[in-house]
Amino acid sequence: MYRYFIQPQLDKFNNSLIGYEMLIRYRATADDRWTLPANFEAIPIDVQIDLLKATASELSLKIGSVSINFNRKQFLNPDIAAAVIEAQAKLFPVKVIVEVTEEPGEDNYALEDMQKQIELIKSHGLQFSLDDVGTGINVYDHIKPLLGYAEEIKFAMQNFRNEERTDEIPAQLKFWREVAVEHDMRLILEGVxxxxxxxxADDLEIPLRQGYYYGKPHLFQLKSDH
Structure with a gap:
C-alpha cells in the first residue's frame, strides 16, 4: 500500500508555514513500517494517479502550496500530467508545485519534450521546481536550459552528505542562491x-527551509484508512 507523508516547508524569517511536500511511502501490510519505495520506477502509474487524486480531494490545507515529486520519465507521462492538472483544480487556491528530481539515465529525455510539458502544466496554474540542484546529474550545465522555466529550485543538503561533499555545502549554497536571484526563483534549502x-542558512539569508530540524514527514491518512 502506498500513501503520502507530508513534510512542512517554512519561511524561517517570517516564522510562517508556506507549504508541504508530499512524499510517497510504502508498506506491505498494516503491521509493517512505512518505508521509502525501493524503486520509484516500479510504482505503477495508475497507483500513483489514484493516490494523488484521492489525496488531493481530501487535502484542504490553509497553506500556500503543496509540492509533489516526479522523475523526468514520470513527469513526461501524459496521464500523470492530467492527474496533477486535476489536482490543481481541486486544490485551488493552494498552488501545486511539481518537483522534478534527478536520477541516473535521464539524459534520454529530450529537452524540447521537457519544455513542452512544463509549459502545459504552467498553463493550468501549476508551478515547476528543480529538485536536488548541485548533485547527481542536476549540475548547473545540465539544468541550465530549464532554469528559465522554473519558479523554484531545491538544494538538498542530505545529497551532499551522501556524496561525502559536506565541506562543499557553504560554497555551493552561495552559488545556487545567486542562481535563484538571477532567475527570480525561490530557493528552498532541504535536509536541515x-x-x-x-x-x-541564517548566515546566508536563506529563509525558505525544510528538514527534520523543523518537522518530520507525517502520514496523511485517507478517509478510507479509518
Missing amino acids: ENDEEDQL
Whole structure:
C-alpha cells in the first residue's frame, strides 16, 4: 500500500508555514513500517494517479502550496500530467508545485519534450521546481536550459552528505542562491537537521527551509484508512 507523508516547508524569517511536500511511502501490510519505495520506477502509474487524486480531494490545507515529486520519465507521462492538472483544480487556491528530481539515465529525455510539458502544466496554474540542484546529474550545465522555466529550485543538503561533499555545502549554497536571484526563483534549502545547518542558512539569508530540524514527514491518512 502506498500513501503520502507530508513534510512542512517554512519561511524561517517570517516564522510562517508556506507549504508541504508530499512524499510517497510504502508498506506491505498494516503491521509493517512505512518505508521509502525501493524503486520509484516500479510504482505503477495508475497507483500513483489514484493516490494523488484521492489525496488531493481530501487535502484542504490553509497553506500556500503543496509540492509533489516526479522523475523526468514520470513527469513526461501524459496521464500523470492530467492527474496533477486535476489536482490543481481541486486544490485551488493552494498552488501545486511539481518537483522534478534527478536520477541516473535521464539524459534520454529530450529537452524540447521537457519544455513542452512544463509549459502545459504552467498553463493550468501549476508551478515547476528543480529538485536536488548541485548533485547527481542536476549540475548547473545540465539544468541550465530549464532554469528559465522554473519558479523554484531545491538544494538538498542530505545529497551532499551522501556524496561525502559536506565541506562543499557553504560554497555551493552561495552559488545556487545567486542562481535563484538571477532567475527570480525561490530557493528552498532541504535536509536541515541541526543547529549548525540552521545557523548556516541564517548566515546566508536563506529563509525558505525544510528538514527534520523543523518537522518530520507525517502520514496523511485517507478517509478510507479509518
